[in-house]
Amino acid sequence: MLASRMSRIASSPTLKGLLAADRLRSQGMDVVDLGAGEPDFPTPDHVKAAARTAIDGNFTKYTANSGITNLREAIAAKYAKDYGISFTPAEVIVTAGGKQALANAALAVFGPGDEVITHVPGWPTIVEQIKLADATPVIVRTSASDGFTLHAQPLIDAITPKTKGFIINSPANPTGALITEGELTTLAQAAKAKGLWIVLDLCYEQLIYEPEPANLPGVLFREMRERTIVCGSASKGYAMTGWRCGWTVGPKEVIAACGALQSHQTSNVCSITQKAVVAAITGPQDCVTAMRDEYRSRRDQVWTWLTADPRIKCVKPAGAFYLFIDITELLAATGIKTSAEFADKLIEESYVVTTAGEAFDAPGFLRISYANSLERLKEACNRLSAFVKKYEAVAAGR
Numbered sequence: 386m387l388a389s390r391m392s393r394i395a396s397s398p399t400l401k402g403l404l405a406a407d408r409l410r411s412q413g414m415d416v417v418d419l420g421a422g423e424p425d426f427p428t429p430d431h432v433k434a435a436a437r438t439a440i441d442g443n444f445t446k447y448t449a450n451s452g453i454t455n456l457r458e459a460i461a462a463k464y465a466k467d468y469g470i471s472f473t474p475a476e477v478i479v480t481a482g483g484k485q486a487l488a489n490a491a492l493a494v495f496g497p498g499d500e501v502i503t504h505v506p507g508w509p510t511i512v513e514q515i516k517l518a519d520a521t522p523v524i525v526r527t528s529a530s531d532g533f534t535l536h537a538q539p540l541i542d543a544i545t546p547k548t549k550g551f552i553i554n555s556p557a558n559p560t561g562a563l564i565t566e567g568e569l570t571t572l573a574q575a576a577k578a579k580g581l582w583i584v585l586d587l588c589y590e591q592l593i594y595e596p597e598p599a600n601l602p603g604v605l606f607r608e609m610r611e612r613t614i615v616c617g618s619a620s621k622g623y624a625m626t627g628w629r630c631g632w633t634v635g636p637k638e639v640i641a642a643c644g645a646l647q648s649h650q651t652s653n654v655c656s657i658t659q660k661a662v663v664a665a666i667t668g669p670q671d672c673v674t675a676m677r678d679e680y681r682s683r684r685d686q687v688w689t690w691l692t693a694d695p696r697i698k699c700v701k702p703a704g705a706f707y708l709f710i711d712i713t714e715l716l717a718a719t720g721i722k723t724s725a726e727f728a729d730k731l732i733e734e735s736y737v738v739t740t741a742g743e744a745f746d747a748p749g750f751l752r753i754s755y756a757n758s759l760e761r762l763k764e765a766c767n768r769l770s771a772f773v774k775k776y777e778a779v780a781a782g783r
């Protein structure tokens with residue numbers, strides 16, 4: 386009945402928890418949702434005000450397909466300020482979130498017969514988008530033992546004559562791990578030598594907690610600008626997930642191709658959203674700093690609470706807003722067979738939503754989003770520990 390491409394892709398597994406949480410809430414249960422991949426903060430006031438002004442000023446019609454000039458200039462100015470790279474408006478397109486930025490980039494440069502190398506544990510959409518482009522994903526696994534750090538050599542070792550490029554996500558979902566400038570330089574030099582693309586997913590770029598050098602776009606522009614595509618988003622840094630705005634930056638031929646795709650699919654991003662994102666990017670950035678500071682202290686606190694049980698293993702992540710915890714010892718102690726089953730039982734019996742590692746191609750782990758208040762995070766940790774004790778007692782036959 387359906388087209389053959391539908392048998393190659395699966396719908397997003399990270400939305401499963403959302404559905405369960407809605408169901409339980411509608412039954413009156415007190416659900417603690419640590420499944421969400423989105424900020425719990427409201428969109429900053431000056432951003433909302435810009436949207437109201439856009440509506441009141443009747444800025445409610447079609448815009449240029451690739452985005453209003455103001456916004457494309459604002460994105461270019463941001464990258465010049467943050468990373469010292471410069472590009473023209475013809476090298477940037479405004480998209481409906483980072484998701485569309487990445488989807489269009491994949492469709493523009495990857496196709497049948499191509500292999501595209503990416504890393505797991507990772508955000509499942511990247512692999513599915515490679516398949517939607519009729520290309521073949523080649524997976525490189527990062528290791529919990531060094532905090533899921535991305536190293537260049539395993540990525541380079543995965544190159545075959547069919548390789549067309551890499552998709553790199555840093556800070557990464559679900560691990561929060563970064564690729565260093567040095568490792569990316571090594572990868573870029575190898576990619577350049579073979580004429581391969583590097584697509585860089587920077588959607589969590591504003592959520593890096595330690596003062597490490599992280600000028601990844603600078604590295605790629607210096608080493609291989611003509612084969613670099615950078616995808617960004619207003620969603621996470623500005624607490625704007627529902628507004629749907631991201632962008633792709635790359636060679637003008639790629640951006641023109643993304644524009645052609647978008648012109649037949651979604652056209653321009655919502656005109657009101659675009660005005661709001663201009664305000665977000667060009668306005669005061671202290672709201673971003675405040676949110677980042679709050680996430681950092683939650684990360685530290687929740688990490689301390691969780692790892693108080695020495696069977697929970699977790700390297701403190703450098704970015705994003707997730708703790709990706711290894712629960713293999715908890716599975717052994719509770720007799721629960723898989724992390725998927727553990728996450729399901731935790732929702733149904735303790736009303737705590739997490740995302741099982743299976744969603745990120747990493748069984749044995751749970752992703753805990755700390756985009757929630759400390760009070761709710763503490764409640765979730767208490768419920769998790771009571772849940773484990775209950776199952777330990779069952780496993781011990783008590």
Ligand SMILES: Cc1ncc(COP(=O)(O)O)c(C=O)c1O
Nearest residue numbers: 422482483484508558588618620
């Ligand atoms: C790694 C990663 N990239 C990109 C995105 C896209 O986000 P959005 O489409 O809201 O910009 C997400 C969202 O969860 C993500 O986790």
